Amino acid sequence: MNRINPSKLLLSKWTAAHPQQREKHFLVTELFRDEEGVVLEVELQAVLTQRSKRIDWQTLKDSNTWLLGWK
Template identity: 70%
Template sequence: MNRINPQKLQLSKWTATRPENREKHFLVTELYRDDEGTVLEVELQAVLSRRNQRLPWQNLQDESHWSMGWK
């Protein structure tokens, strides 16, 4: 399991372990927080297509789907 500090996810790089539509490399472009400042979700942008997807930041801890950095 990837150990992640959600406060430091902005502009971090991620690699999909099972790429779809040739989208393998992603960049965190936005952090979505609640009223208390707790990070709830992140927005990932595919480097190849510039497509955005929003997901709970905890999903990035799943090593079967995501790995830190661009590989």
């Protein structure tokens, strides 16, 4: 289980534990917050293809899916 401070996720680097379509390394490019400023979702951008996807930030806590940093 990765320990994460949601406020410090912007521009953090992540590695997919099981890469798909050669997309292994990702960068958090945007945080999506509610009216009270609580982080709900993040936008991950694949370094290789520049494709972006929006996911629940708590998904990054699962170390079976995401690894902190570029490995």
